[in-house]
Amino acid sequence: xxxxxxxxxxxxxxxxxxxxxxxxxxxxxxxxxxxxxxxxxxxxxxxxxxxxxxxxxxxxxxxxxxxxxxxxxxxxxxxxxxxxxxxxxxxxxxxxxxxxxxxxxxxxxxxxxxxxxxxxxxxxxxxxxxxxxxxxxxxxxxxxxxxxxxxxxxxxxxxxx
Amino acid sequence: xxxxxxxxxxxxxxxxxxxxxxxxxxxxxxxxxxxxxxxxxxxxxxxxxxxxxxxxxxxxxxxxxxxxxxxxxxxxxxxxxxxxxxxxxxxxxxxxxxxxxxxxxxxxxxxxxxxxxxxxxxxxxxxxxxxxxxxxxxxxxxxxxxxxxxxxxxxxxxxxxxxxxxxxxxxxxxxxxxxxxxxxxxxxxxxxxxxxxxxxxxxxxxxxxxxxxxxxxxxxxxxxxxxxxxxxxxxxxxxxxxxxxxxxxxxxxxxxxxxxxxxxxxxxxxxxxxxxxxxxxxxxxxxxxxxxxxxxxxxxxxxxxxxxxxxxxxxxxxxxxxxxxxxxxxxxxxxxxxxxxxxxxxxxxxxxxxxxxxxxxxxxxxxxxxxxxxxxxxxxxxxxxxxxxxxxxxxxxxxxxxxxxxxxxxxxxxxxxxxxxxxxxxxxxxxxxxxxxxxxxxxxxxxxxxxxxxxxxxxxxxxxxxxxxxxxxxxxxxxxxxxxxxxxxxxxxxxxxxxxxxxxxxxxxxxxxxxxxxxxxxxxxxxxxxxxxxxxxxxxxxxxxxxxxxxxxxxxxxxxxxxxxxxxxxxxxxxxxxxxxxxxxxxxxxxxxxxxxxxxxxxxxxxxxxxxxxxxxxxxxxxxxxxxxxxxxxxxxxxxxxxxxxxxxxxxxxxxxxxxxxxxxxxxxxxxxxxxxxxxxxxxxxxxxxxxxxxxxxxxxxxxxxxxxxxxxxxxxxxxxxxxxxxxxxxxxxxxxxxxxxxxxxxxxxxxxxxxxxxxxxxxxxxxxxxxxxxxxxxxxxxxxxxxxxxx
Numbered sequence: 001x002x003x004x005x006x007x008x009x010x011x012x013x014x015x016x017x018x019x020x021x022x023x024x025x026x027x028x029x030x031x032x033x034x035x036x037x038x039x040x041x042x043x044x045x046x047x048x049x050x051x052x053x054x055x056x057x058x059x060x061x062x063x064x065x066x067x068x069x070x071x072x073x074x075x076x077x078x079x080x081x082x083x084x085x086x087x088x089x090x091x092x093x094x095x096x097x098x099x100x101x102x103x104x105x106x107x108x109x110x111x112x113x114x115x116x117x118x119x120x121x122x123x124x125x126x127x128x129x130x131x132x133x134x135x136x137x138x139x140x141x142x143x144x145x146x147x148x149x150x151x152x153x154x155x156x157x158x159x160x161x
Numbered sequence: 162x163x164x165x166x167x168x169x170x171x172x173x174x175x176x177x178x179x180x181x182x183x184x185x186x187x188x189x190x191x192x193x194x195x196x197x198x199x200x201x202x203x204x205x206x207x208x209x210x211x212x213x214x215x216x217x218x219x220x221x222x223x224x225x226x227x228x229x230x231x232x233x234x235x236x237x238x239x240x241x242x243x244x245x246x247x248x249x250x251x252x253x254x255x256x257x258x259x260x261x262x263x264x265x266x267x268x269x270x271x272x273x274x275x276x277x278x279x280x281x282x283x284x285x286x287x288x289x290x291x292x293x294x295x296x297x298x299x300x301x302x303x304x305x306x307x308x309x310x311x312x313x314x315x316x317x318x319x320x321x322x323x324x325x326x327x328x329x330x331x332x333x334x335x336x337x338x339x340x341x342x343x344x345x346x347x348x349x350x351x352x353x354x355x356x357x358x359x360x361x362x363x364x365x366x367x368x369x370x371x372x373x374x375x376x377x378x379x380x381x382x383x384x385x386x387x388x389x390x391x392x393x394x395x396x397x398x399x400x401x402x403x404x405x406x407x408x409x410x411x412x413x414x415x416x417x418x419x420x421x422x423x424x425x426x427x428x429x430x431x432x433x434x435x436x437x438x439x440x441x442x443x444x445x446x447x448x449x450x451x452x453x454x455x456x457x458x459x460x461x462x463x464x465x466x467x468x469x470x471x472x473x474x475x476x477x478x479x480x481x482x483x484x485x486x487x488x489x490x491x492x493x494x495x496x497x498x499x500x501x502x503x504x505x506x507x508x509x510x511x512x513x514x515x516x517x518x519x520x521x522x523x524x525x526x527x528x529x530x531x532x533x534x535x536x537x538x539x540x541x542x543x544x545x546x547x548x549x550x551x552x553x554x555x556x557x558x559x560x561x562x563x564x565x566x567x568x569x570x571x572x573x574x575x576x577x578x579x580x581x582x583x584x585x586x587x588x589x590x591x592x593x594x595x596x597x598x599x600x601x602x603x604x605x606x607x608x609x610x611x612x613x614x615x616x617x618x619x620x621x622x623x624x625x626x627x628x629x630x631x632x633x634x635x636x637x638x639x640x641x642x643x644x645x646x647x648x649x650x651x652x653x654x655x656x657x658x659x660x661x662x663x664x665x666x667x668x669x670x671x672x673x674x675x676x677x678x679x680x681x682x683x684x685x686x687x688x689x690x691x692x693x694x695x696x697x698x699x700x701x702x703x704x705x706x707x708x709x710x711x712x713x714x715x716x717x718x719x720x721x722x723x724x725x726x727x728x729x730x731x732x733x734x735x736x737x738x739x740x741x742x743x744x745x746x747x748x749x750x751x752x753x754x755x756x757x758x759x760x761x762x763x764x765x766x767x768x769x770x771x772x773x774x775x776x777x778x779x780x781x782x783x784x785x786x787x788x789x790x791x792x793x794x795x796x797x798x799x800x801x802x803x804x805x806x807x808x809x810x811x812x813x814x815x816x817x818x819x820x821x822x823x824x825x826x827x828x829x830x831x832x833x834x835x836x837x838x839x840x841x842x843x844x845x846x847x848x849x850x851x852x853x854x855x856x857x858x859x860x861x862x863x864x865x866x867x868x869x870x871x872x873x874x875x876x877x878x879x880x881x882x883x884x885x886x887x888x889x890x891x892x893x894x895x896x897x898x899x900x901x902x903x904x905x906x907x908x909x910x911x912x913x914x915x916x917x918x919x920x921x922x923x924x925x926x927x928x929x930x931x932x933x934x935x936x937x938x939x940x941x942x943x944x945x946x947x948x949x950x951x952x953x
Contacts, residue, residue, distance in 0.1 A: 035217035036210020038427070040376040041460040045880035048376055076210030086205065094204035097845040100853065101666025102207030103376040103427030109208060128888040135880060137374050137428055138666050140852030141891045 005069050009034065010078030016065070024060040024068050025049045028075060036076035036106045040135070047134030050107035051075050057114040057133075076106035079113065088154040089113055089147070098147040100138030108134045112148045120155045122148070193747065194679040195908050198845035201671045202690065203425070203664070212425040215380035215397045220453040223382070224253060226446045227300035227456070228438065229290040229307045230465060231282040234318075234535040234873025235332070236311035238280055241290055245306040251299035253450045255307070256291040261445050265407040267400070267435045269637045271341070271505030273333060274538070276411060276441040282311070283332055283500035284537050285873045286465025288438050293446040293454050316873045320474065320497045320532035332500065332533040341498050341531045342506045346513050346798050348585040348791045349524030354489035358480030362561050363491075365476050366553040369940040370497070371865035372469030373542055374885050377427020378460060383443035384453040392419045392448070396440045399429040399663050400703030403636065405695050407436045412444060423693030429665040430857070431541030434705045435468055435503055464878035468540030469867065471508055471531075472497040473549035477557050485565055487576050489524040490516045492550065496531040499538035504545070506531070506800055507636070511546025514804025515554070517584035519595045519627040519811055520576035525585060535873045541705060543857055544918040547628055552940075555624035555923030560936065568612065569927070570603050573625050586801045587790045592903035592911075594837035595811035599625055601835035601897050606815035608833075612931055618822055620932025623815045626919025629806035630912040631708030633784050642781035644712040645699035648677060648720045651775040652767050656681060657689040658717070661698035662709055667914055668846045669709045675842050676714050676908060680721035682745030683762060699779070707912030710842060711807060712782045714907035719780030727776055732765040808903050810916040812836035814855070816892075816924040820932045822951060825944030827929060829859055829892040834920075836896070839903045839911035851896045851917040858921035860886040866941050 002017040009032060016031045028034050028051070037060060040048035044062035051060045052074035079087040086094070089112050099105050108131065115122060115130035122130070127148050128141075136144060206212045243255040258277035266272030277288045290307050294300035315330045317323040317339065323332070327339040355361055382395040392414065398404050401421040409416040426433070439456040447454040458466070478491040494512050513527035544551075562569040574596060582590040603609060603623060611621045635643065646660040658677050664670045674688040681688075691697050702708070725745055732750040733740035736758045744753050751759035769776055789801020817831040832855050841847040864884040868876040877883040902909035922940070930936045935950040 029217075034210075035213070038214070038376070039216070040378070040427075041880045043460065043879050043881055046376060046460075076208075080209055086208065090205075090208035093208045094200050097198070097200070097849050099201060099204050099207050100668065100849060101375070101377070101426060101428040102203070102212050103214065103666075105207050106210045128891065132887040132889045135374075135376065135885055135887060137376060137430065137857065137885065138853045139849055140854070140856035140894065141888045142852045142894050143849060145888065145891075 003066070005066060007065065007068060007073060008071065009073045010075060018065050020066055022065045024051070024063045024065045027065040028060060034075050034077050038103050038106060040103060047111065048104050048107045050110045050134065052110050052114055055114065055117060057111045074110070076109060079109065089116070089151040092147040092151040096143050096147040096150060098139060098143040104134055104136040108136060108144060112151065116148070116152055116155050120152060122152055124149070192679055192908070194675045194685050195842050196840060196844070197675065198843060199671065199675065199685055201668055202674055203670060214377055214425045214427055215382055215395050216377070216457045218382050218395060218424060220382065220384055223453040223455055224293050224295055224450065225297045225300045226291055226293050226442050226454045227297070227304055228288040228442060228462070229304045229309070230286045231278065231289050233282055233311050233313055234285040234316045235314040236282050237314065238278060238282060238289060239310040239312055242308040243290060245308070246292055246303040249299065249303050249306060251295040252303045253293045253295070254446055256442065256445055256449065258289065261411055261441065263411045263413065265411050265436055265441070266502055266505065267403050267636055268502070268505035268507060271502035274501040276438055276445065284535050285875060286462070287500070291442045291446060293450050316535045316871070318534055318536060318869060318873055320495050320534055323532050323534050332535065336533060339533045341502050341533055342509060343530035344506065344509060344800050346527040346586070346801055349793060351489045351491055351524045351526040354524040355480045357482070358488050359483040360481040360561055360564055361478065362557060362564065363476065363478035364557055364560070365938060366556070367939045368473045368549045368552065369861065369866040370469060370472045371542070371861040372464065372467040372867060373430040373432035375428030375430055375432055378458040378463045379433065379437045379439045380457040381440040381443040382453060382455045383447040385444065385447040385451065387451050390414065390418050392444055393422065394419065394440060394444055395422050395424050397426050397433055398423060398440070399433045399665050399705055401661055401663055401693055401695050402700065402702055404436045404440060408441065408444060411441055412448070420696040423663055426663065426665040429704065430543045431545060431705065432467060433665065434541040438466065460880065461878045464867065464875055464883070466537055468503055468538050470542040470548065470861070471539040473512065475549065475553045477553045479557050479561060481561060481565070485567065485572050485575055487520055487522050490522050491526045492516050494529040494550070496529065497536070497539060498531045498533050499536040500533065501538040503538045503540040507803060508546045510800035510803040512550045513800065514586065514588065515547050515550040517586055517588055518590065518809065519578055519625055520573070521578055521582070523585060536869060543854065544628060544915045547919050548858065548922060551626050551919045552922035552926065555920065556926050556936070559622070559923070559927045559930070568609060569623060570599060570608060574599050577625070583792065585792055586798060587787055587792050588805050589787060591808050591905040593809065593811055594899050594901040595625065595627065597899045598811050598813040598835040598837050601899055602813040602815045602833050605895060605897065606817070606833035608815050615931065618820050618932055620820070620928045620930065621815060621817045622924050622927025622929070622931055623813065624920035624923035624927060625813045626916060627809050627811045628912055628916035628919060629706055629804065630711045630808045630810055631784060631806055632706045633786050633805040634802055635702065642700070642783045644701045644716045645779065645781040646713060646716040646720050647699050648717070648724060648778045649775060650724055650766055651770045655689065656683065656687055657691060659691045659698050660713065661695055661701035662692045662713055663704040664692055665704050667704065667850065668843065669704065669713065672710055672842045672846065673713050673717065676717045677721070679908070680718055681724060683748055707810070707914045707916065710910050711906055711912070714910055715782035716780040718907045720778035721780070723778040724776055727769055728765045731769040732760050735760055735765070735768060808906050808911050810836065810838050810912040812916050812920060814920040814924040816928040818925065818928040818932055820929060820947060822933070825947035827863055827942065827947065829890070829925065831893040832895070834894070834896045834917065835899050836913060836917055837899050837901045837911065838913035839901050839906055840909035841898050842908065842910060844898055847898055847913050848896050850913045852894050854917035855894060855921055856886050856891065858918045859890065859925065861941065862922045862925050863941050
């Protein structure tokens with residue numbers, strides 16, 4: 001039995017027909033068509049599927065779509081500012097060489113945003129701790145941490161939302 | 162890169178650029194685009210989530226393919242009944258192995274894998290059937306309805322057991338003793354050399370079974386056009402050409418009817434360096450149902466079918482004379498091949514070639530065998546064939562330095578090769594800054610002050626390493642150029658590089674844009690890169706063997722000669738000067754003698770194309786093809802062509818660790834690295850490769866190991882139980898690019914993608930020894946092993 005539900009993704013309401021067992025990642029990718037969120041493991045281990053739900057990083061591959069109704073979901077596509085400008089975190093990732101294959105990047109960036117939302121002046125250890133749920137096999141993490149540190153500087157200066 | 166010296170006599174133009182005819186090696190400012198840490202050209206779309214990976218694609222009418230997998234590691238297939246699956250509404254087709262029996266494999270002499278198992282399965286999770294259905298759920302349900310009857314066979318999981326029990330059971334009928342291949346390479350007189358040695362040491366080393374862990378699972382989307390017989394495959398592959406070729410063999414359609422396109426690729430590390438059943442199944446099903454078919458593996462399937470690193474069981478013996486110079490190395494290696502041959506003899510003989518560098522070895526003997534077992538086939542994984550022997554040799558040298566009472570640094574520096582070295586197997590090293598790598602890493606880390614002097618539980622260790630920069634030969638008998646590129650210049654498209662290089666995340670598209678821009682005298686942002694397509698692009702072997710920067714660089718240089726010549730001739734006419742006196746830099750063409758005579762590059766392009774039309778330059782690259790011979794006797798040696806390369810990259814690492822003696826946990830605190838990658842085309846990218854390499858092999862040294870139960874079933878086929886390093890395991894990393902320029906290489910470049918993984922295992926193992934006084938000869942070095950060793 002399909003059920004019609006509403007999902008608030010990146011500030012837009014999507015009406016989608018889903019099964020009760022449908023996972024949020026599959027609905028976002030296949031029904032809504034936002035393919036920026038990635039499915040790396042399907043078990044909630046790698047973090048590539050990370051989205052923000054009411055500002056908190058959540059693993060959309062182990063979350064039911066039906067349980068995400070009435071909440072504000074932010075995917076990587078929702079981070080770009082008006083006019084296609086990069087969010088300061090996105091810009092920092094590009095400038096610091098924190099992107100290689102890019103498959104972990106959307107999830108990593110959303111985890112970075114969540115940690116900076118909570119703590120705009122993070123220590124290196126705090127950043128490492130908060131990003132430890134996102135696996136990256138390419139970069140060795142060094143440049144990702146540097147990018148978050150750089151973004152934090154912009155953050156505390158400009159108070160980015 | 163050094164800051165430019167404006168007083169240099171070579172900087173004769175107002176802009177401070179060099180003039181043509183100045184030897185490049187004498188001019189530090191020779192490059193404007195190469196040597197710059199520019200951001201990746203695909204960075205913005207990747208951070209926006211707009212990069213399209215294969216799994217993100219949808220085509221009109223597209224359906225989904227899934228593969229039914231074996232629940233036995235070794236069994237005869239008695240019967241496969243697909244009738245119930247076919248009756249399920251929404252199921253369009255079922256495929257079994259006998260419908261596509263042609264064998265595939267990246268090395269044609271050893272090709273012995275079929276798309277789906279035919280007659281027998283040889284590892285747990287091997288594909289036995291596939292379905293195409295309207296949606297994924299239906300496809301999954303259909304798999305459940307396929308009934309397979311098996312007759313189990315003894316499961317052989319250990320190469321020694323496999324050889325021992327080969328009388329009883331053969332994994333492949335045509336491979337006696339369950340040995341895929343056994344080989345021997347002897348150079349000089351090893352036994353005589355050992356007899357004259359002052360120090361001789363022999364040890365056994367056993368490596369583990371890690372896999373790549375690229376985050377994007379294997380994905381393929383195939384669209385077969387029944388009307389014109391044309392097949393288009395989008396795939397997450399490192400090797401569009403070899404995939405193209407094997408697809409043609411398996412589907413029995415000519416290569417010119419197949420087009421392979423690489424969308425964005427989510428990492429490979431060698432794991433996408435062979436064709437994958439997902440790709441064949443997508444194509445076969447698409448041909449069968451006449452609609453596009455997408456096959457995306459889940460993580461478990463990636464583990465089941467992964468072609469990870471060969472576990473190696475190595476006996477290594479080394480002899481030094483009284484002064485510490487290496488006289489002989491004797492190396493015996495038993496490789497665990499897994500179920501199918503894949504890269505065949507290539508990995509076996511790569512391990513053999515690793516004896517010869519980066520130290521001078523006058524006498525060497527290798528005996529090795531690659532043995533079939535009922536595990537997923539092993540194959541290429543970052544630093545193919547190098548990581549295991551490097552670990553053994555560098556650890557052995559550490560131990561021998563202790564025997565001699567000298568620092569391992571002294572021993573390694575003493576034996577390190579230099580530019581122009583010819584190995585005893587005729588491998589030629591045109592350029593090496595290996596000594597500089599050793600010096601830099603040791604000096605910057607304070608190794609000599611710390612080693613042996615840190616408190617118990619803290620330790621420091623070092624190691625050197627090297628890797629090839631591309632191969633000398635193709636994997637099938639052929640002498641064609643390894644890379645061909647085409648550069649198109651006109652007023653509409655600007656500058657476009659068309660090639661078939663595989664951007665798998667390493668950043669080759671950016672590096673190629675920089676090299677094109679350098680050569681054409683424009684900016685890297687001006688270059689459009691069309692890569693990874695066998696139809697749009699020209700020929701390229703793919704991303705493996707750390708070959709791309711060198712190979713593409715050489716081809717690009719060649720392609721630009723024609724373009725620059727035509728533009729100079731055009732500009733010469735417009736300026737009234739001789740073409741051979743013109744210089745092209747920074748979007749301008751000007752006379753090197755009358756610098757006021759100048760014209761914008763775009764004007765020259767416009768003038769040329771308005772008469773002659775689009776300007777096209779072609780370039781290709783063929784590597785030097787030295788033969789693997791014993792340089793003393795002159796005799797050919799089997800497998801000794803493997804390991805030759807146009808040039809070699811070198812590096813050294815120093816690891817500092819802390820061992821928690823209560824829990825046995827090992828914390829890598831700091832890694833100091835120095836690498837000789839020739840000219841770093843994009844230093845930021847080089848650092849990214851090196852940092853990634855270090856973490857990659859810290860993981861394989863301490864945590865990563867695929868575990869199977871006695872029946873060959875996976876115990877950890879997911880990222881939950883198969884532990885890869887996270888940010889919390891990241892040490893402080895100090896990576897250094899040593900000054901280096903290889904005169905024989907385009908732009909002076911060498912590899913960096915795989916060299917930096919080589920010293921990680923031994924540097925870390927040696928550091929653990931320094932911390933707790935225990936030498937480990939098995940990987941991964943787990944807390945249990947540490948605790949047990951401390952107890953003993």
